[in-house]
Amino acid sequence: MTDARELPEGYPSEWEADVVLRDGSVAHVRPITPSDADAIQAFHARQSAESVYLRFFAPIKRISDRDLERFTHVDYVARVALITTVGEEIIGIARYDRLEGASGPTAEVAFNIADSYQGRGVGSVLLEHLATIGSDHGVRRFVADVLPQNRRMIGVFEDAGFEVTHQFDDGVIAVSFDIEPTARSQAVMLSREHRAESVSVRAVLHPSSVAVVGASRRTNSIGHRLLQNVVEGGFTGTVHPVNPEASEVLGRRAVARVSDIGEPVDLAVIAVPAPAVVDVVRDCARAGVKAVLVASAGFAETGPDGAALQDALLRTARTSGMRVVGPNSFGIINADPDVRLNASLAPAIPAPGTLGLFSQSGALGIAVLESASRRGLGISAFVSAGNRVDISGNDIMQYWIDDDGTDVVGLYLESMGNPRKFSRIARHLAAGKPVIVIKSGISAYGVPPGHRVRLTRARPGAFDAMLRQSGVIRVENVHQLLDVGQLLLHQPLPGGPRVAIVGNSDALGALTADSCLSWGLEVAHGPVSIPSGGSAEEFRAALATAFDDPEVDSVIACFVPPLMTADEEVASALAEEAAKHDKPCVATFLGMRGVTEALSAASPDPRGRRSVVPAYTMPEDGVRALVAATRYGEWRVRDHGQRVSPDGIDRARARALVHEVLAGSPDGRQLRPDEVTELLAAYGVAVWPTVSVAAADDAVRAADGLGYPVVLKSVSPLVRHQGGLTGVRVDLSNAEAVRTAYAALDARLAPLHANRFVVQRQATLGVPCVIGTAEDPLFGPVVSFSVGGPPTELLDDVAHRIPPLTDVDVADLVGSVRAAPLLHGHRGAAPVDLAALHELVARLSVLADDLPEVASLELNPVNAHEQGADVLGAEVALAPAPVRTDTGRRALTS
Secondary structure (H helix, E strand, O other): OOOHHHOOOOOOHHHOEEEEOOOOOEEEEEEOOHHHHHHHHHHHHHOOHHHHHHHHOOOOOOOOHHHHHHHHOOOOOOEEEEEEEEOOEEEEEEEEEEOOOOOOOEEEEEEEEOHHHOOOOHHHHHHHHHHHHHHHOOOOEEEEEEOOOOHHHHHHHHHOOOOOEEEEEOOEEEEEEEOOOOHHHHHHHHHHHHHHHHHHHHHHHOOOEEEEEOOOOOOOOHHHHHHHHHHHOOOOOEEEEEOOOOOEEOOEEOEOOHHHOOOOOOEEEEOOOHHHHHHHHHHHHHOOOOEEEEOOOOOHHHOHHHHHHHHHHHHHHHHOOOEEEOOOOOEEEEOOOOOOEEEEOOOOOOOEEEEEEEEOOHHHHHHHHHHHHHOOOOEEEEEEOOOOOOOOHHHHHHHHHHOOOOOEEEEEOOOOOOHHHHHHHHHHHHOOOOEEEEOOOOOHHHOOOOOOOOOOOOOHHHHHHHHHHHOOEEEOOHHHHHHHHHHHHHOOOOOOOEEEEEEOOHHHHHHHHHHHHHOOOEEEEEEEEOOOOOOHHHHHHHHHHHHHOOOOOEEEEEEOOOOOOOHHHHHHHHHHHHHOOOOOEEEEEOOOOEOOOOOEEEEEOOOOOEEEOOEEOOHHHHHHHHHHHHHHHHHHHOOOOOEOOOOOOOHHHHHHHHHHHHHHOOOOEEOOHHHHHHHHHOOOOOEOOEEEEOOHHHHHHHHHHHOOOEEEEEOOHHHHOOOOOOOEEEEEOOHHHHHHHHHHHHHHHHHHOOOOEEEEEOOOOOEEEEEEEEEEOOOEEEEEEEEOOHHHHHHOOOEEEOOOOEHHHHHHHHHOOOOHHHHHOHHHOOOOOHHHHHHHHHHHHHHHHHOOOEEEEEEEEEEEEOOEEEEOOEEEEEOOOOOOOOOOOOOEOO
């Protein structure tokens, strides 16, 4: 981080970002400053003659003082320069200079990457950041002159997903491209981010050498337990105890510092008092350690002093290119037999399996691991993030996307620092592997000490909507997480909601059927109940009939042990029959829970895994798990649509208006009606004109200008939100009707100070709707939809989605409110033009995503009718743009 005393006026600190490079290491991107002159001269001196020639087209041995001053003195608007650093060393430089007189808003760009860092993605990161900054300042096109032999630089431009044009002239290739994000450029950026973060986490979970710092001889110390667990867990790599006061710990040679080890260390596990942690991390940096796991407590969870210590920890690690797990972490586990890493406080590694677990809480981590072991569920990896100063659930999900050893993911989230990024990563992960999340809430009460997060103002429905958009399965507790997990791990996904119920108890069958119906499943077969004294073969035959029924998607087996038939015989029959079919099966067996040997098939499947029917102590638990699997299966196979991209959008016009308003009102303000009309028009949304009137004669003149018939209505909030207080007169077809209506409303509302009137053209009879957006500190833009009227407001029948939206998301948003049948033609009414309504929502979602300065926007009412959707009223408030947690450029959360 740059020293604040050296920052020039106008220094844009919001451009600073820590980024993960292609090899998984961390670098820092920041704007250039005049004080960087010496470091840039040193950077130039380290470059090869070829690199210097490719950048300057000449063999310049030393940058002149004049050029150095020009390079380092920029205005951060028309002339912008960024540097990338690792430690105090510059590893990359990028700049643009706005060109005067060029066709359109164009800037010339130049890049210079350290020889030792070429091929590690530094140029790609700098291009992303520079393009985003340029776009924010009105630049639309980058141009560059590149020597033909500089194929690497040309490749950076082309590989970024931009449409690059080339023109060869006088021995130089003139390159140009528009920097407005495209679907391809965004996909490229996200793909690179995913690969880099996945590689970064893999280095943490697959170390070849581990140092345990604070490895005490005292058996009751955390350091001793961590070292003992690493050793006794059978870690396949090298283990180094670090203790300045001992020559050996647990029979292994100990050293005073990590830097004394004398060989590479991939992961340092730190368990020393909090005040000593930063010095240990500095020593790890000197030793070239790739990542640190900080088990020590005493950081942000303890108050301001601890928070300052946590900041210093992060700054020290990031400056040195290291990733951090923790602090206050319970540890990490990799159960892969080729690794067998137990760098945690759990006494033993659970059996190897394919369930990946992430927990922010150490206590919940213990509960999850113990419960998984009791149920016979093996895990692939476990990570406790603690205060998650760096590595978070988002990073771990990036790793699990690529991990062949993980089939199902379970997350316990106490807080969420970047829900927009969570949403897109979870959607990517859930497309191939189920993601189960425990999240009790998003209020201030759910945020534990030490977790620095922005508090949301959005309704709870926004969080639920985000999870649904992402295909995430939300559960309430560890019990439910493992109920769902054991089904998804061992059974195929349901093909639909139709179930068969087979058992040996009428009462249990009826209870199961009632539970299915209450959760929205269809009982298509049964309940079939064999006699209580029936044999295992009778049970097998009933099951075979249920599985073979083409109208059945899933089978539920409910078994109460009778006096005559052994549990094992029935369980074996069930396991063998289920293994023959590609339909999921859950079982309720008294006394059985989880994954048991009795319910496992005798022969493995082609992947070498034996099919297992998961057991539940009560049928409701099995049904709830089956419902979760069914809904997830439906999400997996459905068309998720294409990201909405309406035509006819003039972003430059909208941004100019926003900047003009905020220049005159830096704290923000409500837009005037003409400004609202202009802003929405830039996104292809037309607002019906209204004319404010203060007298009957004004109303008549307005009606004459708009054309009859017209509506006279009060715009007072008092009238708007009280259903029993009428403030509107419709179907006014002449001047006399307008005068009469004005007199009546004025007499009624003047005593309430609600006589603020407008005249508007009469709209086609339709369904009133409300479409809105709000910029939330945590979620960013949140789009909402409801059918207008007091019943909807009172019943909170409002749906939410978080941009960017696909066309399917838009349709789901409109169709998910309980009042949606009104849009399809209720009781003989004509159905509304849903395509027009969807188009309006799509345009508003793009506006909200583009313009964080739009603090709130409401289209109310939107009159949806058979021929279209008309915006009859709109209000917009602007505020200074917040720093969103997920921007258009790659950056780690700080």
